Amino acid sequence: MSLLSEDGKKTVLSFGDWVNANSPEIPPEIDYAKGGDPKGPGAHGHDDHGHEDHGHEDHGHDDHGHEEAHGHDGHGHDDAHGHDAHGEHGHEHAHFEPHEIVMPKREKKPKVKREKVQLTGVEHSYRVFAVISGILLALVLLVTVATLPRFGSADAPAVNEVSRRYLEQGLTDTGAVNAVAGIILDYRAFDTLGESVVLFTATVTVIFLLQQSKRKNGEEKTEDEVDVNTGVRSLPAKVIIGITFPFILLYGIYVVLNGHLSPGGGFSGGTILGGGLILCHMVNGERFTERFITVKRCTQIMAAGLFVYIGLKTYSILTGANGAASAIPLGTPGSIFSAGLILPLNICVGLVVACTMYALYNLFTSWRS
Amino acid sequence: MTLIEVLLLVFLVACAVSVFFIKRLLNAVIVFMSYSSIMAVLWISLESPDLAITEAAVGCGVTTMLFILTLKKINALREEGTDQDESTI
Incomplete structure (x- = not known):
């Protein structure tokens, strides 16, 4: 469980806890069913929550497991139905066939929201920093462009004796x-x-x-x-x-x-x-x-x-x-x-x-x- | 600035921004390619045809081919779930 929580796969983890109650070997399967595609298993429908909150819950997971998993299911408003369904099925059958039935419904979600999840606190601050520095760079560039001389104006720095020489003597110099x-x-x-x-x-x-x-x-x-x-x-x-x-x-x-x-x-x-x-x-x-x-x-x-x-x-x-x-x-x-x-x-x-x-x-x- | 240049510039910015928000990599490469072709036209309107030719050849031609080759190499051209793509690029 701790392995999963390190990657910040909260939903997987909560499911893992559900599963743990029923059968020990399920997590990979859950992973697949949840993510919709094997390559990006970390994508869930929880994007609209604050990321810090997730981080806290994450820590909670390690300690408490079950209760936190419940709370998490409550949070996932997008997937609330799916979660509940999963949970109930999980309780009834030790083997997890229902996931294969539920999977097609949410195939598309991970593709759209893949990048928003899986942020730890540090990554989150990186992202904020990236946005801020990007905006600053754009501002600096825009200000610079605004102060440039007009295109083709005679008093631009580019119009000096070098360019004049090139234009006037170029043909006779180089042919x-x-x-x-x-x-x-x-x-x-x-x-x-x-x-x-x-x-x-x-x-x-x-x-x-x-x-x-x-x-x-x-x-x-x-x-x-x-x-x-x-x-x-x-x-x-x-x-x-x-x-x-x-x-x-x-x-x-x-x-x-x-x-x-x-x-x-x-x-x-x-x-x-x-x-x-x-x-x-x-x-x-x-x-x-x-x-x-x-x-x-x-x-x-x-x-x-x-x-x-x-x-x-x-x-x-x-x-x-x-x-x-x-x-x-x-x-x-x-x-x-x-x-x-x-x-x-x-x-x-x-x-x-x-x-x-x-x-x-x-x-x-x-x-x- | 004529109307057509304004349109081209608006489209240029739209292309540049939309590259970031396109999820499918092949589409992003194609949008990037259209960015280069618009830029080539703009270079002509700025009276630098040499740059226009180079932009069209490098930005629009060779870069796109190398990008597509890269996508092919990392298996990103294939739509998930289907494996119809067997041709070699």
């Missing part, structure tokens, strides 16, 4: 029609390198973790032991993906290659590519996608992309730092072969991002704890 691409892949290319390295590191870490668990006993698991995605059986999904998959890839490639001319670039285009691959993997299964891309190839592509990126940026940083003119022409602004290094850098970033997305998805899919 990119899309100013954003010019900033993130030319002026601030080092940031983008860092972001790509973060993605690469994340993938490597995930590979490390998940493949360790694959080879637990020194030998690779066979196919039965690893979750191999076999795809879905739904025909409409297959047809739709079969039609749209080439277009998704094409659009992703377009966004990557056109990054210096139109909105988009390596990150968004790479994500679109990765999303397309993930969809294909979802629907057609591992056997289909592994013909053209595997996790191993993903890591190779990512490493190659990063090295090319580093090499290209090393060149441009060296020439820029020494005041030497870059040998790479900027080209005519607006044409596809323009903007110097931005196009190859975009391709590198796009490959890294696409492979990250796909590799993460693939690893998580095939992993089984």
